[in-house]
Amino acid sequence: MEIKKTSLNKLHQGNNAKFVEFAGYEMPIQYSKGIIEEHKFTRSHSGIFDVSHMGQLFIYGDENLTVELEKIFPLDLKNLKLNCSKYSFLMNEDAGIYDDLIITKIEEGYLIILNAACKDKDFEVLSNLLGKKYKMYLDNNRSLIAIQGPKSVEILNSIINGVDKLHFMTGNWFDSDNQKLFVTRSGYTGEDGFEISISNDKAEKFAQNLIEKGAQLIGLGARDTLRLEAGLCLYGHELDINKTPVEANLRWAISKSRLSNGGFIGSKKIKNQMQDGASQIRVGIKPEGRLIAREKTKIFDDKNTQIGEITSGTFGPSVNGPIAMGYVDKEFSKVDTKILLEVRGKKHPANICALPFYKKNYVKGVN
Amino acid sequence: MSEVKFSKEHEWITLEGDVATIGITKHATEMLGDIVFAELPEKGSNVEKDGTAGVVESTKAASDVYTPVSGEVVDTNQAIVDDPSKINEDPEGSAWFFKLKMKDQSEMESLMNKEEYDKFAKESAS
Numbered sequence: 276m277e278i279k280k281t282s283l284n285k286l287h288q289g290n291n292a293k294f295v296e297f298a299g300y301e302m303p304i305q306y307s308k309g310i311i312e313e314h315k316f317t318r319s320h321s322g323i324f325d326v327s328h329m330g331q332l333f334i335y336g337d338e339n340l341t342v343e344l345e346k347i348f349p350l351d352l353k354n355l356k357l358n359c360s361k362y363s364f365l366m367n368e369d370a371g372i373y374d375d376l377i378i379t380k381i382e383e384g385y386l387i388i389l390n391a392a393c394k395d396k397d398f399e400v401l402s403n404l405l406g407k408k409y410k411m412y413l414d415n416n417r418s419l420i421a422i423q424g425p426k427s428v429e430i431l432n433s434i435i436n437g438v439d440k441l442h443f444m445t446g447n448w449f450d451s452d453n454q455k456l457f458v459t460r461s462g463y464t465g466e467d468g469f470e471i472s473i474s475n476d477k478a479e480k481f482a483q484n485l486i487e488k489g490a491q492l493i494g495l496g497a498r499d500t501l502r503l504e505a506g507l508c509l510y511g512h513e514l515d516i517n518k519t520p521v522e523a524n525l526r527w528a529i530s531k532s533r534l535s536n537g538g539f540i541g542s543k544k545i546k547n548q549m550q551d552g553a554s555q556i557r558v559g560i561k562p563e564g565r566l567i568a569r570e571k572t573k574i575f576d577d578k579n580t581q582i583g584e585i586t587s588g589t590f591g592p593s594v595n596g597p598i599a600m601g602y603v604d605k606e607f608s609k610v611d612t613k614i615l616l617e618v619r620g621k622k623h624p625a626n627i628c629a630l631p632f633y634k635k636n637y638v639k640g641v642n
Numbered sequence: 643m644s645e646v647k648f649s650k651e652h653e654w655i656t657l658e659g660d661v662a663t664i665g666i667t668k669h670a671t672e673m674l675g676d677i678v679f680a681e682l683p684e685k686g687s688n689v690e691k692d693g694t695a696g697v698v699e700s701t702k703a704a705s706d707v708y709t710p711v712s713g714e715v716v717d718t719n720q721a722i723v724d725d726p727s728k729i730n731e732d733p734e735g736s737a738w739f740f741k742l743k744m745k746d747q748s749e750m751e752s753l754m755n756k757e758e759y760d761k762f763a764k765e766s767a768s
Contacts, residue, residue, distance in 0.1 A: 310701040311676040496675070500701060565726070567679050567699045590678035590701055597679070619697065 281327035282418045282475040283482055290492050297495060298391035300328040305494040313497035314592040317464055318633075321426040322493035323485050327418040330394025331472055332401075335384035336409040343405055344385065348378065349520070349539050351530040355380045360444045360459055362528050365397055370519040370541030370548070373400055375510055379446050379459060384410075386457065388419070388470070390510045404540075418478035422490055423468030423501075430488045431458075431469055434481075438469060452477060464498070465505025465633055503598060504591045506559060506630030512570060512586045513557055513600055521548035522602065524557040555583060556608045559630040560599040560616075562588075566623050567597045568616040574603055575615040575622060582607050582614065591632055598632045599625075646734075647750055648759035649710035651692075654734055657750060662711055665738040666698065666729070669763040674700040677729045682718040682740055689715060689742065691749055696739055698729065711749040713742030 279300045287294070292303035303325065305313060316322055334340065341352045348363045355361060360379040364372045374393035379386045389397050398413055405411065422431055432439040435449045438458050446459030454477055462468035473481055486492065499509070508514050514523055519541070526549065533539060537546065562568050567590055574583040588599030599616075607614060610629050615622040644657040652670035656663050671677065679699035689695045689709045696707035718740045722728050729737045754762060 304702070305675065309676045311678075496702060565679050565723075567704070569704065590699070592701075 279328070281325055282478040283325040283327065283420075286479050286482055287325065287492065292492075292494065295495070298328055300391060302328060303492070303494040305496045306492055308491075310494070310496040310500060311592045313491070313493045314500050316491055317424045317466060317493055317497060317501055318593050319425070321422060321424040321430050321468075321485075321490040322464070322497070323482055323490045324421040324423065324493050324498055325418075325482075326421050326470070327475075327478070328391035329419055330387075330389035330391065330397065331414045331417050331419060332387040332389055332394070332398065332411065333381075333384060333414055334387070334401075334405075334409055334411045337383075340384065340405075340409050343409075344378075345533070346539055347401070347404055349529040349533050349542065349545070350378070351532050352378075352380070357382065358445050358447050360446060360461060364514075364520055364525075364528070365400060366520070366541035367516065368540060368544075370521070370544035371516040372510075372514045372518055372520065372523070373397060373516060375508060375514055375525075377459075377461065381457075386472075389413075393510060416475055417472050418475050419470060419472055420478065420482055420485075421462050421468060421470045422485060423462045423464040423466045423493075424490075425467060426489065427466070427468045430485060430490050431471075433488055434484055435471075441469070443467075452481070463505070463507055464501035465507070465631060466501075499587075500589055500592055503587055503589055503600065504593055504631065504633035506600070506632060508557070508600075509587060518602075519544060519548060519553065521545055522553040522555055522557065552605055554605055555602045556605055557586075557600060558603055558608050559628045559632060560585065560588075560601055560614070560625050561628045561632075562597045562599065562616060562623060562625040564623075565597060566616070566618060566625075568599050568618055568623075568625065572599075572601075573617045574601060574625075575617060576607060577613070577615065585616070594632045600630070603627070644750070646756060647710070647753035648756070648762075649708070649753055650762065651708040651710070652763070653708060653710050655710050655750070655753065657744070657747070660744050660747065661716060662713065662742045662744050662750075663738050664695075664709060664711075664740055664742065666707060666733055667759070667763070668733045669767070671730050671733045673767070674698065674702075674705060676701050677726045679704075680722050680726045680729060680739075682723060683709075683715045685715050685718055687715050689713065698726070707739060709740075709742065710753055711742065711744055712746065713744040715740050716743050717741040 441460040457472040572585040583603035585601035695709040
């Protein structure tokens with residue numbers, strides 16, 4: 276299959292991107308300054324991320340659509356206000372996660388942002404569940420650009436006046452350059468920032484404009500170190516079809532009222548796990564010294580029994596040390612528990628630690 | 643000091659008497675990106691030509707470091723273990739990895755000179 280390119284591909288090339296294939300797309304892993312510089316620039320200034328490979332699923336329908344979607348997502352969608360967003364999951368009957376996503380209430384429907392590698396499967400799953408009653412499509416004519424970091428609000432507001440009024444996890448339509456942009460205050464770096472849905476033909480000019488105002492392009496490499504420092508899950512690593520939201524320590528994302536009433540796919544399993552506890556749970560892990568423990572590194576207790584596995588591990592540029600996330604047996608999940616990581620045949624000491632590794636700077640209320 | 647020689651695994655080596663100094667090339671560091679971890683062989687241990695003699699990790703991945711010649715490890719560069727970013731800064735100078743007392747200096751003969759290596763690196767990168 277031919278590799279897909281986003282509408283910012285030429286801009287990446289012009290900025291000396293090193294490319295990798297990611298979910299069938301040619302995506303920039305880094306630019307000439309490298310991952311650590313890009314990471315730090317995002318934390319101190321403002322980084323631009325091409326996330327156009329992600330799915331933008333629009334579903335339109337009446338109140339029935341909300342009723343139908345509540346049978347799928349563990350969310351109180353009836354009380355979700357216009358332009359408000361929630362983090363959620365698409366699950367199977369065993370509460371295994373097909374994908375993690377952001378759903379936003381828009382006029383007459385919903386906008387759901389899906390992971391690139393999962394979007395086609397998600398569409399199939401949702402189509403099977405919802406039937407043909409609702410207008411639903413993955414919009415391939417729109418790009419998605421994230422701008423993240425403390426200077427992002429000032430930079431974006433100078434181009435799209437009014438975005439500074441958005442609260443965290445809300446969005447709205449804005450007019451800019453004779454077109455409608457959907458802007459949400461959100462992101463996946465642990466910083467304040469925005470995601471902008473924009474038509475493909477305007478995307479490059481828009482990103483260029485952000486660069487001229489002082490933001491810089493950031494690759495997927497730094498996106499990964501940023502989200503890991505922020506303790507955020509990445510599908511295919513922390514999350515997959517064999518993991519539940521309870522195991523992933525994401526019970527905060529499940530609506531309390533929906534949990535007590537049930538009636539969504541996977542609700543029985545989730546209820547049981549909430550009561551009895553999951554046998555394994557996602558934790559933060561800090562190796563001692565400078566050792567980096569990558570994905571699939573085995574975790575042991577002091578009696579040499581395997582108690583879990585790392586799902587993501589790297590060097591955290593802002594933490595200035597190695598960081599990781601993984602799953603361990605419940606009894607080892609307490610903060611400060613000492614564990615051992617097997618790297619290149621040797622066992623190295625590490626500690627369970629609280630997430631996030633890096634404290635967030637989300638803007639909650641601005642008005 | 644001898645002419646700098648290079649291996650296909652992107653190590654450089656110089657010889658002074660029977661002691662070889664070994665590090666990784668600038669080209670290797672550019673391929674790896676930001677290096678954040680380095681592990682070196684133990685002093686006093688013996689390493690074999692083309693065998694592993696350390697590890698470097700970038701933000702992206704771990705890579706083995708090989709030794710282009712055999713010998714006994716007589717010194718290692720603790721400075722790059724303490725601050726691996728030095729490897730990106732000066733890979734072919736102060737950020738050497740380890741020194742070996744060579745057993746068989748004829749092992750140097752099969753290695754590339756600078757011109758040959760530059761050509762090899764350019765071809766392997768494309």
